[in-house]
Amino acid sequence: MNTALLFQSLVLGVLLGGLYALLAAGLTLYFGVMRVVMIAHSAFLILAAYIAWYFNQQTGWDPLFSLLITVPLFFGIGVGMQRLLITRLRPATLTMMSVLLTFAIALFIEGMIGFVWSGTQRRIQLPYSGDSINFLGASVAVVKLMAFALAALSLALLYLLMKKSRFGQALRATIQHKEAAQLVGIRTDRVAGLGFGLGLATAAIGGTALSLDATIYPSLHWHWIGPLMAIIVVGGLGSIPGTAIAAMVLGIGQSLLQVPLGTTWAQTLFYVALFATLMLRPQGFFGGRLAQRF
């Protein structure tokens, strides 16, 4: 691999890693706050991508404007899901049963997308879809750069929300010690609902970012859930910074491996990393104490 190609792959890997970080952030948030394994997260990503595509089709406006609809909509759905469905699960078997429940939700969303928009593959055509810019000799597609910028901005906002706001403090306290959080006056059930809503709001943003540069179809979420799950396990379940680091490492790794191995084999990196993590360090490479930090 020559230096120019290596640099090109590295730049694309960073952009991909940033997007992965956002796509997986919600997934680790659900687990951190509620010990819920949210299989339907990627289905919501694809739903957001479809809404972005449909919005663009109907209005002719940039799909990014669909965020004005999808972010509050998904936030509301998330709060409703947690309050009406997740809280009905018995605490003792919550994690296991949440897999079944959210698997069913993923199937429902996939069926609904197919019913409403058919199984035809869709892709957003934008005036700038084919544009690219030159960055130190590497050619970077504008849509990839936009997706990365959206991801970076969202993660920065998430960071500020978690670190600086009263809600973020309550959410972090709930993650770290739920009973102690209740005893300082935090309504942990309400915080968990808002946390779930926040996770789904990131799915709305991630799905829209994805729609800029991906061909979408109803069952695409099955392609995504595996790598995203691998990222949060490698990063340490419940750890948002761990997720971001793992996403970046695996994104860059995948991008670098695509050149010698091709896209299909490069994808197996996620599963190799998953198995290696489970064998060598089941709590994740950035889990443990870091799992509770933001």
Next chain:
Amino acid sequence: MASEPATPGTETAGASATAAPVRPLLTLDDIQAGYGRAAMVLRGLTIEVPPGTVVCLVGPNGAGKSTVLKVASGLLKPRSGRVLVDGTDVTGREPQQMLSAGLAHVLQGHSVFREMTVGENVLLGAYTLRDKERVAERVEFVQNLFPIVGERWKQLAGLLSGGQQKQVEFARSLMVDPKVVLLDEPSMGLDPKTTATVFEQVVRMRDAGTAVLLVEQNARRALETADIGCVLDLGRVHITGPASELLADPQLSELYLGGRPGGAA
């Protein structure tokens, strides 16, 4: 303050042991409580915590000591009986409402938010307070009472020693200026020297105007600190009286305190 002799078999603890007829800050009246479908843990328990006192609950494992505190702080709903705070019935309320009523609960073991700074931990104790001036006053108060809090303000709470973490938990609980602090086994996992420091802090809390309901495995050490002692057995108060008299009672010492007065605890 505690002048009457120990009264074996008495079901009311606390106020009955004080001479002056003062209204208790916390009353648990004929409480029955348990977990799920399991058998009842508390079976008609009555306890009173008068102002300005440390009331200590001792008893064998499984007597229901921690359950008493969970009922008082709203973590566990009683199946029958009443919880009164300063005369107001607060039975069945949520922990947040119990906190507003004036009850703060410090859990067993370590319950600091480990990945937050000491400052963030203490300020979370004032989560329900909106008045910034009031919060600043309380911060100053707890920093004076527990100097370690001010000294380690910006450090991660999880990096402090066990005894220091306990003081952060005490400080956090005092941020809302509670009427009664419920302490669940504050000496758990601490070495004897640190335990002595923690009990000194309990006395300082009382002297600063907060009544304390203390649950402790280290019965002899706790009774040396407390004003009133209650021995729990099988979910109800078996014996109550001034802590010094309980400590001096040879039969009680043999049964519940692990030996004769002055012997090993």
